[in-house]
Amino acid sequence: EIVLTQSPGTLSLSPGERATLSCRASQSVTSSYLAWYQQKPGQAPRLLIYGASNRATGIPDRFSGSGSGTDFTLTISRLEPEDFAVYYCQQYGSSPPTFGQGTKVQIK
Amino acid sequence: QVQLQQWGAGLCKPSETLSLTCAVYGGSFSGYYWSWIRQSPGKGLEWIGEINYSGSTSYNPSLKSRVTISVDTSKNQFSLKVSSVTAADTAVYYCARARGAVARWFDPWGQGTLVTVSS
Numbered sequence: 001e002i003v004l005t006q007s008p009g010t011l012s013l014s015p016g017e018r019a020t021l022s023c024r025a026s027q028s029v030t031s032s033y034l035a036w037y038q039q040k041p042g043q044a045p046r047l048l049i050y051g052a053s054n055r056a057t058g059i060p061d062r063f064s065g066s067g068s069g070t071d072f073t074l075t076i077s078r079l080e081p082e083d084f085a086v087y088y089c090q091q092y093g094s095s096p097p098t099f100g101q102g103t104k105v106q107i108k
Numbered sequence: 109q110v111q112l113q114q115w116g117a118g119l120c121k122p123s124e125t126l127s128l129t130c131a132v133y134g135g136s137f138s139g140y141y142w143s144w145i146r147q148s149p150g151k152g153l154e155w156i157g158e159i160n161y162s163g164s165t166s167y168n169p170s171l172k173s174r175v176t177i178s179v180d181t182s183k184n185q186f187s188l189k190v191s192s193v194t195a196a197d198t199a200v201y202y203c204a205r206a207r208g209a210v211a212r213w214f215d216p217w218g219q220g221t222l223v224t225v226s227s
Contacts, residue, residue, distance in 0.1 A: 033210065033213075044202055045214075046215075092210065093210055095210065096169065097155045097213075099152060099154070101152050102152065
């Protein structure tokens, strides 16, 4: 199965700053079949991005995804207070689908 | 807008069978796959398996021998059973709608059910 490694583990930033989160796969992800999720305490994950760069319905345009092959990035252009959360990447190019271990974005 | 609501026992004894059900409200039930995913501090997010309207299933090889996912199309519900549970099966279990051609991405998710395995 494909192992996803996210970095950094924790990102300490201030509101208004730019966040750049990385997701690296142990082998190439077919057709850029990579998704990103946001999870807040006590809540289920919420889909942000699918197909590496497609925003899900209702997701603000400050969230963007990029990458291909084994290296993918989630960028939050200007952090809003509600964006402080844990972010997970997930590949669905091969079965079983697998998730990264998460990056926590916390207030500096 | 599709919503998923899940329920089941929150406490399970070792060696017993964990059982959860997820109901789908709004939207199409027949046009999608439906998945179970769990989250634990030790293993993070882990895909358990999926089922579609016609009952076709796929399971994570790591759990396949102990997992059964079934569907009740008359109620737009699907269910999860995990047998011979141990403390390692303690986790928050989520149901989710699954989309994608090869493997799946998940949207939306149910609210989650914490299942604790303890005697």
